[in-house]
Amino acid sequence: MKNRIEKKFAELKKAGKKAMVAFVTAGDPNLKFTPQVVWGLEEAGVDVVELGMPFSDPMADGPVIQKSSERALKAGTKLPGIFKAVETIRKKSQVPILLMGYFNPILQYGISDYFRDAKGAGVDGTLLVDLPPEEGEETRQAARKAGVSLIYLLAPTSDRKRIDLVRKKGSGFIYYVSLTGVTGAAIHAQPEVKGQIQKVVKGSRLPVCVGFGIKTPEQARAVAKLADGVVVGSALVDCFASGKPQVGLEKAKKLAASIAKAVHSI
């Protein structure tokens, strides 16, 4: 049976539409507020929501998401709480949700337990930044057994062999990191970006979403044309930096709506 991520991408494909994927950190500013954030983003036209699982040492993240993770950890965000928040979200919404984070908290929770509980709560996918396919066999099997998509990253440095490996081992979609850098870095009009995205997209059985550095509707539109969707993260997370939840949410909704509109108008 297809999960919500797979269904959503099939639906969009049928309609000839691109996906707007939004990333926010779970528990920033607190877990009680997270369901409202997700509902708000869905209302703004977001197709898939990525919830960040905060980690003490986010090696692949830039300052915006680092600070957001720190806020979430300070607010006491833990995995069981995140599952509970997803359960609450599911009372009102069927928006596809994936959890994104680092491997160690999942390892400590127990890999199979994590996927069982995530699925039970209504989670559709998982992306673990520091778990490449080479180290991910046990995780992949547990995810498959639970019916949770395991999303892998590809980067401009990935060669043909790695593209094939991720296509084979991944599920749900492929997250293409549009530049070499940490999250939130500026996307440059690198002329080679287009060619690289096409290399990943062409012949892929999985949809490809492009992220890292997308901040404006214009950038989103340009990138979405080349792939199956875009991921917007740091720009949305930054909305919550003030610590005022409602203000942050209004800002995030406005930005998400403008980007979703641009992406959906293609």
Added chain:
Amino acid sequence: MMKSKMDFKKYKGPDRRGHFGSFGGKYVAETLMPALFELEAAYDKIRRDRDFKKEFDYYAKNYVGRPTPLYHAARLSEKLGLKVYLKREDLCHTGAHKVNNTLGQILLARRMGKKRIIAETGAGQHGVATATMCALFGLDCEVYMGKEDIARQSLNVFRMKLLGAKVIPVTSGSATLKDALNEALRDWITNIRSTYYCIGTVAGPHPYPLLVRDFQKVIGEEARRQILKAEGRLPDEVVACVGGGSNAMGIFYPFIKDEKVELVGVEAAGSGVRTGKHAATLVAGKVGVLHGQKSYLLQDEEGQVMETHSISAGLDYPGVGPEHAYLHEQGRARYVPVTDAEAMAGFDLLTRYEGILPALESSHAVAYLSKAKKGRLLVVNLSGRGDKDMGTIAKVKKVSL
């Protein structure tokens, strides 16, 4: 000694994918994977390259000052009822064993055509050793260092700057070594094509634990030859302090096959393991994944990495190299805790009885001697000298300089 679960006579270290049993591996973001494969291929090539070996040996001898002496510490031995030999890595150029590794890695980086070198540092010894090699070969050098460490190791910061390196303060997280490592990884992810990341210990993603050990194993190879010559037999124990674990791996490795030689790693117990303010990863940690490797890790129930404490900045790290995790699990090496106070006593002991001021890191290894069984023959890796620690030690002794 604990019984080894496996036969170590044919021990070689990691498999092709960088696993020591279930430890090690490559737990990194996709952007880094191709760079690690590139490094692996380059290292594979030079490992069998005689010219590289010649070049390494030339600088090791004429620039670093190898072989370092194996010194019979007679007064100390008599005092403790032991026979103690010190492997004098403190006599290496730059004042610690760290330079063995940076020599190897910078020669490797040159062969790979990389012009920009980055490194992380805790106590500053690895930063100084990297900056030194970059000055020698005319390479750009940027060193990430936690703001906290910059404050407690200002002398080494000044040395790095004099050597032409840029020291970048890291303010994220706990602003210590682990955060400097995070920041160096972020830099590497961003500048992957132009930059060589010179990691300072036997930790991180494969192939780092392998290649750093290989560049450090010269310590053990020399020590093994030297003790056989001096005593006509192998030691009962080989002792070294363990933070990330590079000086320990360097001296342990050539003795692993000698199963009768007990390998003792001394971890920093800070204010005491029970207080929670320590850095004794193997003694008190659990298996986890951080900085590209699976190993032991000091972490909370949720898998968040804990802040550590040690009087010695070089041991103040929540992780440990995966090969140590493996030797620990297999019972081939034994890991023991030594507190800040015990390390200070070790410092005083060596200073007063032998006229050698050890680094606070190495003082942990010296402190273990007071707990060793009498009458034994021991080789202790004196990994660095204490000049850099004068500020800290003065503070402990409530002396203003």
